[in-house]
Amino acid sequence: MLNDLKAQLKDRFAKWELTHGQFESVPVHFNAGKLSSIKDREYFHFATRAFKDGRIGFADTNDTKNLDQFTSNLDRSIENGQNAEFNFALTPPQSTIRTYDENVFFMGKGEIVDIGKTIVDKIHRVYPDIVVNVTLVKSVGEIFIENSNGLTLAEEKSNFTISIVLEKVTDDDILYISDERDSASIDVDYNQMVDGLLDKVKHTERVVSLKSKTIPVIFAEYGTHVLFMPLTMGLNGKNVLLKTSPLADKLGTEIFDQKFSLIDCGKMDFTTSSRNFDDEGTQRRDTILIENGMLRNFIYDQHTGSLAGKESTGSCFRGDIKYWDGSTLPQVKKGIWNVTRGDTSFNDLIKSLDSGLIVYDVLGLGQGNVMAGEFSLNVSLGFVVEHGEIVGRAKNVMIAGNVYDSLKKIDCITNTLPWDKDSLNCPPIVVSNVNLTI
Amino acid sequence: MRELLFEILNESKASFTEIRIEKSYFSEVRFRGKELDSIGSSTSVGGIVRCLENGGWGIAVFDSLDNIPYHLEKACESAKMVGSTLPDEKKVLLCSVPPVEDEISAKMDRDFREIPINEKKRLLEGYNDLILCSDRRIVSSHVYYFDKFIDYYYANSEGTYIHEERPDLSLYLGAIAKDSESVQNSVEGVSGKSGYNIALRHEDLAKEAAKRACDLLTAKPVVGGTYEVILDQVIAGTFVHEAFGHLSESDHLFENEKLRNIMTLGKEIGPKFLNILDDGSIRGLRGTHKYDDEGVCTRKNYLVRDGVLVGRLHSRETAKKMNENPTGNARALNYQHEPIVRMTNTYIDKGSTSFDEILVSTKNGIYAKGFIGGNTAMELFTFSAAYGYAVRDGKIEELRRDIVLSGNLFKTLLDIEFIGNDLEWKELGGCGKNGQNGLPTPHASPHIKIGNVMVGGR
Numbered sequence: 001m002l003n004d005l006k007a008q009l010k011d012r013f014a015k016w017e018l019t020h021g022q023f024e025s026v027p028v029h030f031n032a033g034k035l036s037s038i039k040d041r042e043y044f045h046f047a048t049r050a051f052k053d054g055r056i057g058f059a060d061t062n063d064t065k066n067l068d069q070f071t072s073n074l075d076r077s078i079e080n081g082q083n084a085e086f087n088f089a090l091t092p093p094q095s096t097i098r099t100y101d102e103n104v105f106f107m108g109k110g111e112i113v114d115i116g117k118t119i120v121d122k123i124h125r126v127y128p129d130i131v132v133n134v135t136l137v138k139s140v141g142e143i144f145i146e147n148s149n150g151l152t153l154a155e156e157k158s159n160f161t162i163s164i165v166l167e168k169v170t171d172d173d174i175l176y177i178s179d180e181r182d183s184a185s186i187d188v189d190y191n192q193m194v195d196g197l198l199d200k201v202k203h204t205e206r207v208v209s210l211k212s213k214t215i216p217v218i219f220a221e222y223g224t225h226v227l228f229m230p231l232t233m234g235l236n237g238k239n240v241l242l243k244t245s246p247l248a249d250k251l252g253t254e255i256f257d258q259k260f261s262l263i264d265c266g267k268m269d270f271t272t273s274s275r276n277f278d279d280e281g282t283q284r285r286d287t288i289l290i291e292n293g294m295l296r297n298f299i300y301d302q303h304t305g306s307l308a309g310k311e312s313t314g315s316c317f318r319g320d321i322k323y324w325d326g327s328t329l330p331q332v333k334k335g336i337w338n339v340t341r342g343d344t345s346f347n348d349l350i351k352s353l354d355s356g357l358i359v360y361d362v363l364g365l366g367q368g369n370v371m372a373g374e375f376s377l378n379v380s381l382g383f384v385v386e387h388g389e390i391v392g393r394a395k396n397v398m399i400a401g402n403v404y405d406s407l408k409k410i411d412c413i414t415n416t417l418p419w420d421k422d423s424l425n426c427p428p429i430v431v432s433n434v435n436l437t438i
Numbered sequence: 439m440r441e442l443l444f445e446i447l448n449e450s451k452a453s454f455t456e457i458r459i460e461k462s463y464f465s466e467v468r469f470r471g472k473e474l475d476s477i478g479s480s481t482s483v484g485g486i487v488r489c490l491e492n493g494g495w496g497i498a499v500f501d502s503l504d505n506i507p508y509h510l511e512k513a514c515e516s517a518k519m520v521g522s523t524l525p526d527e528k529k530v531l532l533c534s535v536p537p538v539e540d541e542i543s544a545k546m547d548r549d550f551r552e553i554p555i556n557e558k559k560r561l562l563e564g565y566n567d568l569i570l571c572s573d574r575r576i577v578s579s580h581v582y583y584f585d586k587f588i589d590y591y592y593a594n595s596e597g598t599y600i601h602e603e604r605p606d607l608s609l610y611l612g613a614i615a616k617d618s619e620s621v622q623n624s625v626e627g628v629s630g631k632s633g634y635n636i637a638l639r640h641e642d643l644a645k646e647a648a649k650r651a652c653d654l655l656t657a658k659p660v661v662g663g664t665y666e667v668i669l670d671q672v673i674a675g676t677f678v679h680e681a682f683g684h685l686s687e688s689d690h691l692f693e694n695e696k697l698r699n700i701m702t703l704g705k706e707i708g709p710k711f712l713n714i715l716d717d718g719s720i721r722g723l724r725g726t727h728k729y730d731d732e733g734v735c736t737r738k739n740y741l742v743r744d745g746v747l748v749g750r751l752h753s754r755e756t757a758k759k760m761n762e763n764p765t766g767n768a769r770a771l772n773y774q775h776e777p778i779v780r781m782t783n784t785y786i787d788k789g790s791t792s793f794d795e796i797l798v799s800t801k802n803g804i805y806a807k808g809f810i811g812g813n814t815a816m817e818l819f820t821f822s823a824a825y826g827y828a829v830r831d832g833k834i835e836e837l838r839r840d841i842v843l844s845g846n847l848f849k850t851l852l853d854i855e856f857i858g859n860d861l862e863w864k865e866l867g868g869c870g871k872n873g874q875n876g877l878p879t880p881h882a883s884p885h886i887k888i889g890n891v892m893v894g895g896r
Contacts, residue, residue, distance in 0.1 A: 031689075031693055032693030032694060034523075034524060034528045034693075035494070035520050035523045035524065036495065036520070037494070037495035037496065037497055037516075037520060037776070038495075038496055038497070038516035038517075038519060038520055039496075039497035039498065039499065039516070039776070040497070040498045040499070040509070040512045040513070040516065041498075041499040041774070042499065042500050042501055042509075043499075043501060043774075044501045044502070045482075045501070057477070057478060058476060058477075058478045059478055059479070059480060060478075060480045061480050061481050061482060062482050062483065062484065062501045062502075063481050063482060063483045064502070066481060069481055070481075073478060073479045073480060073481075074478075076478070076479065076554075076555045076556075077477055077478035077479070077555070079556070080474075080477050080555055080556050080559050081474065081477055081478075082473055082474040082475070082477075109516070109519060110519075113519075113523070129696070131693065131694050131697075167694060167697070169694065169696035169697050169700065170696070172700060172817070172848050173817065174697065174700070174815070174816045174817035174818075175815075175817075176815050176816070238470075242470060242471045242577070242578045242614075243577045243578060243616070244577060244578045244614050244616070244621060246621060327480065327482070329476050363813040363814070363815055363818060363819065363820040363844070364811070364812075364813045364820035364821075364822060364842055364844075365813070366811070367810045367811035367812065367813065367820070367821075367822040367842070368810060368822055368840060368842060369621075369622060369623065369839070369840060371614070371621055371623060372620055372621045372622065374659075374840055376662075376822075376840055376842035376894035376895060377820065377842070377894065378813075378818055378819075378820045378842075378844040378894070380815045380818055395818075396818075396844075396846065396892065398662060398842070398844055398892060398893075398894035399894070400662055400840075400842075400894045400895050400896050401896065435662055435894075435895065435896040436662075437662035437663060437892060437893070437894050437895065
């Protein structure tokens with residue numbers, strides 16, 4: 001069927017792109033410590049973009065039996081589509097990044113179940129009353145891209161994800177502590193995950209009040225997402241073109257503290273986000289976004305790059321870089337973002353603080369004026385530092401501020417990152433101009 | 439389809455099997471700024487098999503209907519594997535429900551599948567132009583329309599067969615304003631399942647979104663602290679969804695004894711005039727279906743009556759485990775997911791106080807309006823208002839922005855001081871849980887006033 005479709009596209013359109021992806025995944029779920037379900041999921045989808053008379057259209061489906069409907073949808077989309085003049089990817093990308101580990105393919109359901117049981121048992125040995133939920137997912141698949149420039153690309157992908165959520169209930173106090181790690185290989189260190197979670201549980205045994213509203217805030221692990229959600233919008237070339245990004249006219253200027261450097265990284269092996277090319281076949285590459293506080297680049301795809309007079313940075317994805325979604329129009333999205341580490345270890349940082357609040361997790365992320373950099377969030381998992389030690393859990397605390405202000409003055413970026421294979425790798429980062437409501 | 443599904447079910451070796459098939463049609467139009475961002479239609483087909491054998495669940499999801507028996511066998515094998523690991527007291531049992539056979543047709547004023555895509559584009563273009571031309575401070579827009587029609591089939595090994603047509607439509611009208619100091623955005627929208635006419639004649643909403651985005655440029659952010667808060671119907675509905683609704687979902691409770699003890703039926707959880715319900719049978723709402731995704735009849739469920747916790751939301755599994763009646767709340771986002779316990783249409787029932795009385799009672803507070811979103815960690819929750827006003831001595835004063843309210847379930851419900859008499863439904867948006875994001879869960883409330891709400895701010 002895809003061959004028939006390709007023949008039609010060649011016949012009818014001067015510029016076209018055909019992509020399809022097929023994946024098989026096995027999610028295994030433990031609920032309250034017991035094996036709850038095993039799932040087999042097959043996913044197949046294909047999509048096309050094509051130009052005619054200066055307009056671009058898009059169609060997608062997973063229904064291989066209805067080519068007529070698909071081509072009709074494509075025609076209607078083109079007839080009514082936006083005016084556009086850009087080229088699909090032209091240059092065959094190099095394939096040097098490793099994205100597939102066959103050990104994931106060969107991982108049996110029994111093996112996955114055993115890992116889940118090990119995680120549950122390890123936590124229950126220390127805290128028998130904590131409810132432990134674990135989801136483990138293995139996934140393998142392949143993405144194909146062909147276009148009218150003669151590009152024919154295929155990339156295998158594998159993924160192994162472990163997600164652990166602990167529920168700790170005492171009297172009227174309900175607390176969730178979680179961690180999630182994924183990798184293209186089977187090397188997710190779940191023992192390290194469990195040790196990190198147990199360490200956090202230990203610190204929640206006491207709830208302490210904050211004595212001051214003006215203390216340094218350490219954004220760590222998932223907490224760093226507070227600082228980056230606005231940047232994913234602000235550094236997006238599409239938003240720069242729309243003039244909605246607060247950074248639109250700040251290229252080449254110092255926008256943040258000199259300690260802060262951010263790279264869109266295209267050269268990491270064996271992460272779930274590792275790709276040799278983006279979802280329109282453009283080579284993934286390292287792009288320096290912010291260098292010692294200076295704004296150096298935005299991210300673009302072929303279309304937005306052509307409108308901005310810039311090259312594509314290989315930042316075009318369907319869904320997001322981790323999880324290909326053929327039903328989604330390809331758009332500019334962040335890749336793997338790495339923040340340059342500082343010189344101080346996390347432990348040394350804590351010892352150096354007279355007072356502070358460590359923010360590991362928040363409620364309400366993304367539910368505000370994110371484009372402007374604003375955040376106002378409840379700290380759902382945070383710890384109080386006093387005189388160089390973590391003294392207990394902070395509760396009923398809200399933090400508020402503006403990321404574009406907060407990152408202008410950074411007290412410290414540490415060098416400690418237990419897991420550096422995520423799509424956002426930022427070590428704990430300390431800022432002082434965050435408002436606390438207690 | 440009926441014959442095919444029962445033929446396959448008859449081959450199943452599991453003690454219980456269910457199959458859900460969906461054939462979907464989808465169309466969308468999106469403008470961002472002056473430019474059309476996307477336009478098109480798509481179709482998809484797929485299904486899911488769930489087997490229960492020896493007390494364990496096995497599931498298989500597929501994108502082609504060509505070889506369902508193969509997927510059934512996989513699901514059955516997985517179920518046996520899961521069941522073999524479970525001690526007797528942990529094995530899954532399902533509460534009994536009568537089998538049903540039903541065909542439910544959609545009732546639409548105008549079937550959006552018959553509306554040409556260029557007509558939808560013209561409609562959106564009109565709204566988009568209104569927004570962009572309304573004020574020189576408007577720098578961009580985000581105007582988005584989608585419609586979806588699902589031909590839904592469900593059958594199980596107990597003899598239930600349901601064929602339902604499920605339409606859905608949403609229109610978002612977003613305006614983005616910018617000046618030298620700030621960028622602000624504002625969204626209005628509508629949603630529903632009664633057909634294409636839902637999307638028509640919303641020029642006023644488009645203008646309102648643009649005006650508010652501009653007004654927010656000069657509004658001051660709220661100062662963080664604890665306030666008396668009046669919630670309009672929209673944000674109050676979000677409040678009940680986040681603050682209470684999720685903790686009513688029994689799959690959070692049924693394997694967690696301590697949580698069940700905290701949420702014991704009969705516990706006083708709010709003032710005597712507080713009544714909270716979830717009702718999947720209310721005519722015409724997006725969260726309404728005659729049956730849930732296990733074939734159980736939906737119904738009106740009291741969760742809180744006269745301030746007392748009286749009910750929960752269940753799937754067949756949680757109802758059996760907790761020895762309570764099924765409630766028709768097992769829902770799946772689409773065929774790629776198994777059903778989990780979800781809200782349907784959740785609301786605070788109307789009280790007897792007028793809005794004017796609520797306002798007059800407020801000495802120093804915030805009147806929060808509209809919603810951006812909400813989030814919960816069961817005990818703690820947040821919800822974000824689209825905008826609001828300072829209230830002093832019973833009067834609505836200056837516009838405020840960046841209003842994020844947070845609370846503690848066990849305290850905040852008890853701090854409700856007034857419940858208004860002006861119930862309104864909000865259908866736009868959806869709920870996320872366990873990776874199933876965007877499920878329609880309309881919510882409603884009258885105006886309510888809560889004392890002592892923590893509001894984040896600078």
